[in-house]
Amino acid sequence: MPTTLTNAPLLTTQERRGMSAICTPAGRMLIVAADQRNGMKAVMTDGDGTPVTQDQLVEAKADLVSYLGNHAAAILLDPEVALPQIVDDGTLSRDTALVVGMDASGFEEVDGLRYTRFVDGVTPERVRELGGDVAKMLWYLRPDRQDEADRAVREIRELTEACSSAGLLLIVEILTYQLEGESDEDYAAAFPGLVADSARISVANGARVLKLQYPGSAEASAAVTEAAGGVPWAVLSAGVDHETFIDQVRTAVAHGASGAMAGRSLWKDSLSVSHEVREEKLTELAQPRLRELAEAVEG
Template structure:
């Protein structure tokens, strides 16, 4: 079978400049911080659809979840031409005191169905815990990659470093590297990584850790923005790309500060657009 065409998620430079709006209960919690009433599914959905509609003309790809907005985004045609649609194919469960404590493949996201509807890629989040046996993670990633390949879809995996459940000491940065060593060569077309040190370390340290990720990951990789302050993220993207990353797939660093503003739509149309365009300029200047 011929390889998938990654260019559907890339800018003309070859860089990935992708937007994520697939946050679920985490997004509800962000919205809840700015209103007294309970945040309805409709409120979450409306923000996702507005963000995708306004920002996708400036992104090379946009990631949307089925729980809230994927089907509605397809029906309303909110994703701009030239921006590849990515469907989240992960099912989240709260557990272990964490909002996302367990993750499985979302069986309701049928690869064949969504490929026919114009989806270009699927994304799977994977929790890496140092005290859990790797077989379950590895088997899930392999199944996901094969399913994408059989349906002509790009496979994107997003390993997250998480604390052990046994209460032992935890090195979050070591977990990022261990996850890449374990999962980075299992055949996924694109690897989505956390920024080492959340970008909040000297440039040399962040770049050294990013270079190690490049060594561990077979194929292109991008960074996410969760945990990285908005004002630091452009430099974090730059440092990662200088050490082998190929761009970003990020949400919070683009749109999170728009939530709670007096005019959310206006803030997305101005501030978030400006942040996304700046990030595009960063990756275009490095990746080729």
């Protein structure tokens, strides 16, 4: 039986329906991440430095849904640029689930720690109004510096409860990061444990599904799976190239991960300003990558 559906004892009936919607028939998460805003604009400049307009970004996201996202189990979109237009105009396929990102771009720093912000007005109820099947929220964590009383941990607890009460599954995305003054060597040594401890503290505070960085190895992936305590986790691509990500996904899935959420590794070299070029590249370059990723998540 697929781990994504059998190892989630905390899921309500409605949350289980959301989980099923973002998974392949075999029960593995396969989500195209397209909620980036500034990051997506950065790869659309076509090399001439001309700023990308909001309308151009909307058009690019629509093409990304049409020629890539509609071939996946689910697509992750933002409520600031893409929604509700891409739902209302019929671009999103009825067979592709919609994950709505609740986090605003960027972060604020307080006493050396990073904190994300919610998009204004985006509540669990608003996610439903936008047509969302599932919600996603990003938090930065340094579990060696933050405990149950920390703002980020408290937000995880509060939002998972609010989403569950609204019958909405929440994907908890965690990014750990290097502190100012921390050496590259010290951070690299700590990184696998930080990912595992982030999973542990998130699950302890209500997380039902996790989106996590690849922790670096087979052994570290197994440690994350153990830390997650039966809660399914998906690997995020973190901007690495496609070939690297495929290897990471294969290793993670072989050691307990339940799928992948891929963004830039799929489409970062396919999003020209030109619609014609986008259609060609998304079809001929990104779609084969998605098929390869689908094979990798099936293990």
